[in-house]
């Protein structure tokens with residue numbers, strides 16, 4: 001061993017120390033993956049150090065045989081641990097541990113070869129079964145050495161098989177990341193075998209560790225632990241890049257439509273336990289079709305699978321099979337509760353060409369009527385509603401700059417005085433391409449995009465200008481109600497804006513009433529309370545809109561400076577269907593006892609007007625009296641109905 005080269009080992013050691021410093025300072029501790037990598041790194045450091053030492057020892061010629069044997073045994077021990085550890089790392093990094101642990105006997109069998117190897121190396125202290133020391137102090141290899149090599153190869157092959165079997169169908173990218181080191185180490189091992197003086201194997205192992213550490217950082221952020229699939233975040237990133245590069249994709253979408261309902265019935269834990277068999281089932285099918293894919297779990301029972309190009313031909317069949325087999329094979333713990341599953345095959349960029357549209361499609365798949373059939377993406381994407389929603393941001397921008405928005409007014413009847421004492425301002429959008437668009441459609445989108453603030457300012461200015469105009473005073477209207485969405489309430493300068501607008505047009509705050517929703521009252525943000533408090537102190541009054549549709553919290557209602565509670569149209573429907581009369585009656589009574597005025601919305605018939613009047617509501621709003629009207633129509637209406 002006198003002419004052996006130790007330089008590769010020294011290089012390996014330097015690199016490994018760099019890895020120790022870098023990796024352990026930057027990675028999330030405590031996960032299996034990091035723990036196993038830690039062991040691999042220390043084993044590699046030990047092996048490289050032992051290798052360098054044994055080269056040095058044999059060169060010195062003064063070290064006794066026993067110490068030479070010791071250092072060699074430790075070296076081979078550490079080296080033989082690397083392939084099984086790498087197998088563990090592959091399992092941990094793909095969260096496929098359940099594949100192994102499910103079959104305990106198989107896991108046990110997998111451990112036997114390494115135990116044999118360790119046993120042989122220990123025996124070597126007593127009898128040279130693996131190697132002995134020749135007269136020239138080189139290694140004299142025996143049959144045990146060949147066994148060690150076979151075992152080394154066995155674990156490499158097993159890891160390769162495992163990665164091919166379980167990683168490839170679920171995660172193309174990680175497949176290459178994991179399989180490449182196997183080849184690199186194999187090349188290193190072969191060089192070492194045929195040119196033993198090179199001592200290159202530790203260096204190749206180090207290179208692989210470096211690669212894995214750099215490429216495979218923070219995997220725990222990107223893997224969903226209940227399914228072993230990629231998370232929503234990775235999905236969004238991958239899809240964004242794919243759409244930008246114009247990549248052809250076949251994506252299978254699988255939605256558990258009644259996920260939230262199931263969650264309520266069987267609970268979070270049970271639902272979580274169901275996710276693993278479900279991803280297992282998907283994986284099994286992918287394997288059967290030899291399909292490569294990227295599998296994602298986007299949460300809330302929504303899966304997405306991006307098939308690789310070579311599986312495009314079988315895409316339809318795979319989708320069919322997934323849809324059918326999940327329905328048949330996944331059983332709930334609660335009998336007679338069935339999962340409702342909608343599946344859809346999307347061809348990109350034909351059906352969908354940008355990420356927002358894809359997310360909209362995923363959301364809309366929940367409400368598609370399927371009768372258990374696969375939904376074709378085009379049936380959703382070709383509807384007017386879908387195209388409109390897709391363009392909504394543009395539509396809103398267009399409407400803002402071209403003045404396509406207008407404010408309508410719906411008169412509100414005061415049962416105590418018999419006058420139309422107030423009105424609700426309701427926003428209308430008339431688009432040149434799509435015609436009239438409902439606020440319930442564009443408000444949620446405007447809230448997300450932030451356009452709600454510009455829209456809100458427009459509504460305030462319109463209404464305040466109207467109140468300041470000479471048309472207003474003769475109508476004898478006490479105040480106008482304006483809707484405020486949660487997003488608006490959370491904006492810090494909301495109060496200032498309203499106050500300065502009223503000052504600008506010289507309008508009395510008592511002429512405005514601001515409607516906030518129950519959802520808004522559920523937010524504990526201090527900004528929201530700050531805005532409301534400031535406005536209330538200045539004399540603005542508030543209504544609680546859509547009462548009865550959200551989670552009512554009476555304590556919270558009591559804590560807000562409210563004047564009016566607006567019962568949602570759902571109460572009218574309840575009253576119409578009968579049966580809940582007493583509840584509604586008592587509710588109204590209770591609210592009135594809290595010193596609140598009670599308004600009922602969505603009253604369409606005389607019968608309901610009578611019914612709610614008898615129950616003592618103060619105000620009635622609905623089509624029975626009038627639909628929302630343009631400003632001029634509203635002025636006319638008030639003239640005709642003057643008392």
Ligand code: C2E
Nearest residue numbers: 426427439440443459483484485602603604621622623624
């Ligand atoms: P909302 O505040 O609950 O408004 C009442 C909705 O019920 C209005 O729908 C109104 O046209 C409708 N309605 C009134 N009476 C009846 C009736 O007798 N029967 C039926 N079936 N419906 C009736 P609209 O105008 O489509 O507004 C929908 C929602 O959009 C509003 O619900 C409100 O949440 C929001 N919205 C409207 N304008 C604005 C606005 O200026 N700002 C904000 N932030 N949201 C607004």
Ligand code: CA
Nearest residue numbers: 424483515545
């Ligand atoms: Ca309202």
Ligand code: CA
Nearest residue numbers: 545546566601
């Ligand atoms: Ca309402």
